Amino acid sequence: MPDFSPNPTLSRAPLWLTRSENLQAQNVALLHGILESHAIWQSVDLQGQGAGVNALGLSLPGHFPCQMGRREFLSVIATDRLIDRFADQLRAAFPGQQVRLIGHSTGALLALAIAARHPDCISDVLVVAGFFSGHPTGRSPLLRAILRIPGLGQLAFRARLRWCLATEARFAAELSALLPASAARPAMTAALHDDLRRSDPATIAALARWLCEAEFAAEFAAITVPVSVLVCGQDTVVPPAHQIELVQRLQQGRAAIFAAGHMPMVEAPVAFNRFLHSWFRQSRPNSARVKPAQGTA
DSSP states (O other), X not given: OOOOSOOTTOSSOOEEEEOOOXXXXXXXXXXXXXXXXXXXXXXXXXXXXTTOEEEEEEOOTTSTTOOOOHHHHHHHHHTTOHHHHHXXXXXXXXXXXXXXXXXXXXXXXXXXXXXXXXXXXXXXXXXXXXXXXXXXXXXXHHHHHHHTSTTHHHHHHHHHHHHHHSSHHHHXXXXXXXXXXXXXXXXXXXXXXXXXXXXXXXXXXXXXXXXXXXXXXXXXHTOOSOEEEEEETTOSSSOHHHHHHHHHHOTTEEEEEESSOSOHHHHSHHHXXXXXXXXXXXXXXXXXXXXXXXXXX
């Protein structure tokens, strides 16, 4: 049974999106991408799937409600413990049980990194618009170049982020570059804007800088758990060719091409939920006991 009680030892308190008292419920953890929040899952149907779903939302550093500040984040990445921190949260929330991971964009990269380094607690992974390297040539090559400028790059990123978030109308206009007009979701946009306004630009900028240098190709090639990859065929952020290359690098990767942009759960929620339900039906049992982790504090 998952532990639904608050854990005071975690400074990043987990957020339960759905809970089930059924012992056969699936254990799922969702990781959103950078400059996102749990608001992106608003249209995702996590209810009514068989015995139910225990869905845990994990927030990225700097993103509300995560409490990890810039200094702590820099310390964590300096010792290469960021992925371990996420795994610690999963073990605390689902003691002795395996978890199914769903990750979008940066959240997908982190989900795969968790599966690579902590396969004992991961059942399988669903990747949406994922990548394996911080270098795919997508929509923002200039931004990546700016971020690599020592000091100035992160200051420019923070200033740009504050400008985008100054008003909800301005944020909606920026978001429209990723979504067709027909996919406008005012409630989601408002919630996402509110969450990002409550986030920490300095820590997000440091995370963005870290992502620019991220390179997980070798680690992902060693992943042993099954990975389903939803390739977004109209993605302007992570090129579809990069997403397909990710599948090819996985031992147990299989792909589905989706006719949508970078945020299919927002752009095409009905089709996305249909795919998600089929993934749920491929349920892997939660009863597998987790072996003691090696080398984790």
